Amino acid sequence: MQIGDIVVRKSYGKDITFKIIDIKEDDTEKIYILKGINIRIIADSKEVDLETVSKEYSGETDRIFNSRVNDVIKKVMAGRVDLKRxxxxxxxxxxxxxxxxxxxxxxxxxxxxxxxxxxxxxxxxxxxxxxxxxxxxxxxxxxxxxxxxxxxxxxxxxxxxxxxxxxxxxxxxxxxxxxxxxxxxxxxxxxxxxxxxxxxxxxxxxxxxxxxxxxxxxxxxxxxxxxxxxxxxxxxxxxxxxxxxxxxxxxxxxxxxxxxxxxxxxxxxxxxxxxxxxxxxxxxxxx
Missing domain, CATH: 3.40.50.2300 (Response regulator)
Incomplete structure (x- = not known):
């Protein structure tokens, strides 16, 4: 796995999509530093818990939040107060x-x-x-x-x-x-x-x-x-x-x-x- 890869964490049910932004190594293993694509989160993980996915992949949490974003934008634009009064x-x-x-x-x-x-x-x-x-x-x-x-x-x-x-x-x-x-x-x-x-x-x-x-x-x-x-x-x-x-x-x-x-x-x-x-x-x- 490389910096820039899109991944999910298997132990969390692949719920949030991350990008690998850094890799740290010690004498025994690599630790991957992850940044959420949609959620403002920085996390770290061992390679064994990671799985690469495509850029189009959405985990369950991602899908819920993305659906909510679309709903809010529609609601805002449809319900915006008539400001021309x-x-x-x-x-x-x-x-x-x-x-x-x-x-x-x-x-x-x-x-x-x-x-x-x-x-x-x-x-x-x-x-x-x-x-x-x-x-x-x-x-x-x-x-x-x-x-x-x-x-x-x-x-x-x-x-x-x-x-x-x-x-x-x-x-x-x-x-x-x-x-x-x-x-x-x-x-x-x-x-x-x-x-x-x-x-x-x-x-x-x-x-x-x-x-x-x-x-x-x-x-x-x-x-x-x-x-x-x-x-x-x-x-x-x-x-x-x-x-x-x-x-x-x-x-x-x-x-x-x-x-x-x-x-x-x-x-x-x-x-x-x-x-x-x-x-x-x-x-x-x-x-």
Whole structure:
């Protein structure tokens, strides 16, 4: 087996599809480092437990999550609130055709190139204005402010890989997590730059991240309340709900979580004001 091969773990019922990203050797055997194709997980395995599969293969967990992704996208697009409505006044009778709007702008910083590409594709599919950068988790706190000054986003996503040390008993000790402390440092930097939860909306975390400490640092939304694996597109669906909710409304947290793939076990957060701004009239010179 080689780096880049697509594999499944036999002992887990071949439920999740992985890519081999590294191979470590000692005196007796090889250990393969694996990255989930759809799930934000890094794992390791011995060769005897691995089986190569085609790029088109989907394990049971993959199929369930992929089906959920398709359902959520259809639901979002079909149920999106009619945003072409304006308040009537005695002097102006607005028409739907002349109303326009601007959803919140998104800056997505991800520690993984493949996950970022999947997210940017989904943002485009959902008609969201998103700019993405691949930055290692440990470097996000030192670079995020400069990127915010350039992009001027309404919503910032900080994600990548994370995970707990095996047999962890203290779930609030950051030393027991792979990258939670880096997400917390980046969130803290953002809140020192802009302390308003309404002006700058922050999503932070990855699989099994220290949810409570990330929220305490200043995030509006975080993963993972039950320390479960989250889907790579979970941040996208959180952003969609916030970006397309009018600024005069508070986004119900239950509505935000309803459209995520992993739900309340994977994502949680605080009540947050929407970022959609309506305009009238629409320019006749813009399609």
């Amino acid at each position: 304006v308040q009537k006044s005695p002097k102006i009778v607005p028409t739907k055709e002349l109303v326009f709007g601007r959803p919140g702008k998104i800056l997505h910083i991800d520690g993984d190139q493949n996950y970022l590409e999947a997210c940017l594709k989904a943002y485009k599919q959902l008609s969201l204005d998103a700019t993405g950068y691949v930055i290692a988790e440990k470097d996000q706190s030192s670079k995020v402010i400069d990127l915010v000054k350039i992009v001027k986003p309404d919503i910032v996503v900080l994600t990548g890989h994370d995970g707990m040390i095996r047999d962890t008993k203290d779930f609030l000790d950051l030393n027991n997590y792979r990258n939670s402390k880096h997400f917390i440092e980046a969130v803290s930097a953002l809140r020192n730059y802009n302390s308003s939860y309404d002006e700058l909306v922050i999503f932070a975390g990855a699989c099994q991240s220290c949810y409570e400490r990330i929220l305490d640092a200043g995030a509006n939304f975080a993963s993972s309340p039950n320390r479960v694996l989250i889907h790579c597109l979970d941040p996208v669906f959180v952003c969609e709900k916030v970006a397309y909710t009018n600024i005069d409304k508070i986004v119900p947290i239950t509505d935000v979580l309803e459209n995520t793939i992993t739900g309340t076990k994977g994502i949680g957060g605080l009540e947050t004001r929407g970022k959609y701004r309506q305009g009238y009239p629409k320019s006749p010179y813009v399609n």
